[in-house]
Amino acid sequence: MKSILFDFISKYVSLTEDETNAIVSLDIFRSVKKGTTLLEAGQKSKDSYFVIKGCIRTYYVLDGEEKTTAFYTEMEALTPPCVISKTPSEYYISCLEDTILTVSNSDMEVEINSKFPKFETLCRILSEELLAKQRIDFDEFKTSSPEQRYLNLLQKRPDLIQRVPQHQLASYLGIKPQSLSRLRSRILEKGKE
Amino acid sequence: MKSILFDFISKYVSLTEDETNAIVSLDIFRSVKKGTTLLEAGQKSKDSYFVIKGCIRTYYVLDGEEKTTAFYTEMEALTPPCVISKTPSEYYISCLEDTILTVSNSDMEVEINSKFPKFETLCRILSEELLAKQRIDFDEFKTSSPEQRYLNLLQKRPDLIQRVPQHQLASYLGIKPQSLSRLRSRILEKGKE
DNA sequence: TTCATTTCTTAACTTAAGTGAACGAATTAT
């Protein structure tokens, strides 16, 4: 199980035994039940997450309505904006499934970064890469219609459509659940002809 | 003029004289005319930009249509995704105004990062911060209507509405120029009542 | 197992964005 984390890291930098042990000794692995809330809106937090197995989602509550903006699954990392800005969180994080993840806090990171420069390099590369990926996702979102976004998701993350409830998928696509339902039957109709 | 860059950097890390000189000696300052294309779709590039004065925009050409996805103005940094992924660029970058900026390439960065660990720290902090900011922008975009997005922009970046052509603003907001025009007059009508 | 709640779909209606076209205004090129 821990090997998933180290396989992931090894794609970016190669760690010495000392460095690997330093990370293991931090004792960051957690197992959380479906439905668990990891972060509440209004709370302050210093915790970052890396999903080993399972799925977590981030959502806002606006006008009493849940707006899901992201899902994180196997091998995906999340540092909530509130950790960076040091202000109370604007959103919630909760577990969609029973999930195994790592939880690391920013104090820990400062310490290990100063001890092991290679770890700082890892963090830099990771956030640069995530920034570029997210930029492309944002651009695709802006330049396409809800229907195109859905078809795109079907291509790129078919697993999400299986494991995530429709109404959460809908707000992830920037529309209402009814619209997603309609859009799906529209696509089906087209496929028949 | 160079002080703008160092004022910016000093918000994140404090540089020694040696470190400052190392950056100055890279000779990264450029002055570019309005209309200049900095990067073409299909091209490979290793260049990152930091805007000192002026404005640059990124845009795609899809079905023969320009889709503007971002503007970078004073004190904003841009590393195109193609620099990270090492693949040909999906988009164009061009200057909306006469612009002064820095151009640094990734080979340079690798070198200076290994010489001055503090510089790597700067890069890490910057990309973590940008990642968080962009996440919030993306979330706001997803959870709001075109009209809300426009009003939001009016609050947060009123300068853009002045300096950027309407049709470029429109695709930045994810809509057509005609819709932006209509939406604006709708808002004006509401304001009268 | 049953009851309650949540989720998904469908439908009718409203609202707003997309489309194609026209026209004046502004900008750019010659």
Added chain:
DNA sequence: ATAATTCGTTCACTTAAGTTAAGAAATGAA
């Protein structure tokens, strides 16, 4: 200075998303 584009607005029409409501299906709790 003049001609040629490009840009912004308006309009009529089309298409799709938002809204409200109702009912069926699935899920979870007692």
